[in-house]
Amino acid sequence: MKILLFDAVNIKTAYINLGFSQIASILRQKGHELDYFSIAWDKDKLREENLKKYKFDLILVSCLSSQYYDMLHHLKSFKKIFKVPILVGGVHPTVSPMETISNEEIDAICIGEGDYAVAEFCDKLENGQDITNVRNIWIKQGGNIIRNDIRPLAENLDEFPFPNRKLFERNIIFGRGRTNVMFGRGCPFKCTYCINHYLQNLYKNRGKYLRMKSPEYAIEELKDILKNYKIHYFVFNDDTLIFFKDWLKSFLSIYRDEIRIPFSVTGRVELANDEICKLLKDSGCDSLWMGIESGNSWIRENVLNRQYTNEQVINAFKIAKKYGLVTKAYNMVGIPYEGPEEIMETIILNLEIDADLKYVKILQPYEGTDIKRFCDNHNLIVGDVKKINRLDEVHKLGAVSTGKMNRYEILASLYLWDILTRKNMIARIKGHIGYRFYKILGFITNTLFNNRGRIIHEGE
Numbered sequence: 411m412k413i414l415l416f417d418a419v420n421i422k423t424a425y426i427n428l429g430f431s432q433i434a435s436i437l438r439q440k441g442h443e444l445d446y447f448s449i450a451w452d453k454d455k456l457r458e459e460n461l462k463k464y465k466f467d468l469i470l471v472s473c474l475s476s477q478y479y480d481m482l483h484h485l486k487s488f489k490k491i492f493k494v495p496i497l498v499g500g501v502h503p504t505v506s507p508m509e510t511i512s513n514e515e516i517d518a519i520c521i522g523e524g525d526y527a528v529a530e531f532c533d534k535l536e537n538g539q540d541i542t543n544v545r546n547i548w549i550k551q552g553g554n555i556i557r558n559d560i561r562p563l564a565e566n567l568d569e570f571p572f573p574n575r576k577l578f579e580r581n582i583i584f585g586r587g588r589t590n591v592m593f594g595r596g597c598p599f600k601c602t603y604c605i606n607h608y609l610q611n612l613y614k615n616r617g618k619y620l621r622m623k624s625p626e627y628a629i630e631e632l633k634d635i636l637k638n639y640k641i642h643y644f645v646f647n648d649d650t651l652i653f654f655k656d657w658l659k660s661f662l663s664i665y666r667d668e669i670r671i672p673f674s675v676t677g678r679v680e681l682a683n684d685e686i687c688k689l690l691k692d693s694g695c696d697s698l699w700m701g702i703e704s705g706n707s708w709i710r711e712n713v714l715n716r717q718y719t720n721e722q723v724i725n726a727f728k729i730a731k732k733y734g735l736v737t738k739a740y741n742m743v744g745i746p747y748e749g750p751e752e753i754m755e756t757i758i759l760n761l762e763i764d765a766d767l768k769y770v771k772i773l774q775p776y777e778g779t780d781i782k783r784f785c786d787n788h789n790l791i792v793g794d795v796k797k798i799n800r801l802d803e804v805h806k807l808g809a810v811s812t813g814k815m816n817r818y819e820i821l822a823s824l825y826l827w828d829i830l831t832r833k834n835m836i837a838r839i840k841g842h843i844g845y846r847f848y849k850i851l852g853f854i855t856n857t858l859f860n861n862r863g864r865i866i867h868e869g870e
């Protein structure tokens with residue numbers, strides 16, 4: 411079949427949509443012909459007059475919540491032009507299935523991991539078989555929605571072919587040789603604002619939630635990437651890779667000898683000890699990303715469900731720095747119960763640890779999360795979180811109040827952040843003419859001096 415993969419990603423980024431690229435490789439293996447359009451990269455192709463030049467048998471769409479409205483906008487033209495089924499998968503239909511499938515442009519949605527579901531769906535469609543009984547897929551029939559059950563999780567990630575990067579080459583080019591990879595699925599923690607506790611529930615009694623590719627298979631994948639692309643930096647995108655200490659030890663012992671390319675990794679402060687930081691540094695890791703989120707321990711423990719002390723935060727960053735890792739700290743403002751004093755505590759903690767890169771965003775309570783339920787129950791939602799769809803829109807109003815601060819005060823606190831932490835100011839002026847000048851200058855100096863492996867800004 412000729413299938414269009416439509417990625418609702420609406421920002422240009424170096425990061426490949428790895429879930430979609432995994433699905434693409436499975437479909438390619440089955441002999442389907444694929445085309446890939448994305449909102450960010452294909453504005454021209456997506457114009458109605460240009461769309462008419464194409465013919466597809468099926469349209470597959472990948473969508474996060476922040477891409478929902480942009481996706482719907484384009485699906486209107488798709489439905490008008492192509493008289494073929496439209497199946498939407500990804501995070502948004504997973505957390506908001508009814509909202510997604512209720513749109514007349516959408517024929518079916520996929521809930522949760524779609525690798526085997528979409529393969530079965532395509533096989534059945536191609537062979538003229540019944541497509542209404544595929545597990546993970548909700549599909550419209552007559553006036554009804556058939557809600558199929560969820561299949562057990564794929565156990566062995568080594569069974570998957572390597573994600574297809576060919577279709578996503580523009581991301582790699584945009585990243586100037588930096589690319590993202592993931593070696594596993596799932597995170598053991600249950601932070602209230604993240605998708606993981608929702609997925610842990612969705613998959614209860616349906617197999618092991620935390621899964622890793624074998625270290626050997628992960629290395630094979632990296633070698634395959636290096637065979638095809640000139641990569642000088644890997645971003646290990648797994649949620650909390652340093653949690654898998656034994657896996658990391660086996661993997662890095664091969665990585666050190668056979669790959670040796672600088673990389674960044676995501677961790678948690680309670681896991682970043684001497685042993686891990688030394689192991690990372692010795693293996694070529696140059697950057698460790700960790701969430702602080704709030705400097706107030708009560709908010710962390712009770713609102714965000716993140717159980718660590720300020721001492722652990724300070725210690726983790728100190729250790730990472732001791733081993734020469736570039737440290738990147740993530741923070742939020744606009745958390746329920748937060749007032750100016752609590753935000754000040756976050757700023758002070760950040761000043762104390764002085765991470766090399768500090769990020770702060772307004773909390774966005776997405777559907778399906780515990781924090782969204784809490785905000786709903788306490789009437790804290792004052793906007794539509796799905797409308798905040800760009801990484802550089804963090805300087806715009808959020809969609810929540812905290813009970814102590816309204817949206818305007820929260821936004822003002824972001825500016826206070828910048829004034830007080832200074833170093834981060836440049837990230838906040840995106841869109842301004844001076845910023846473009848800064849970007850061009852950055853590009854020229856990077857090209858001239860081949861500044862390898864430097865992480866510049868999130869989302870690029």
Ligand code: B12
Nearest residue numbers: 425427428429470472474475499500520523524605776799
């Ligand atoms: C890498 C990453 C990014 C990258 C790249 C995103 C991309 N293009 O995919 C960057 C840095 C750009 C990014 C940006 C943002 N991200 Co992000 N990101 C991730 C991360 C860490 C990994 C994504 C991934 O590859 N997962 C692994 C694959 C295997 O899982 P998957 O993508 O869900 O795919 C599976 C299924 O969903 C399904 N599926 C996916 N697509 C399709 C399509 C079809 C047709 C079918 C049938 C099935 C299907 O099958 C896949 C394979 O099983 C996830 C967390 C996570 N662990 O998933 C957050 C996550 C996706 N991000 C999130 C958020 C909030 C954001 C931002 C809004 C942050 C911000 N404030 O700016 C922006 C959005 C920017 C935008 N407008 O596009 C949230 C999404 C929540 C939501 N309800 O939408 C997540 C889940 C993290 C969280 N907090 O819970 N992100």
Ligand code: SF4
Nearest residue numbers: 597599601604606649
């Ligand atoms: S540690 Fe990170 S990925 Fe894991 S549940 Fe918390 S926020 Fe989500």
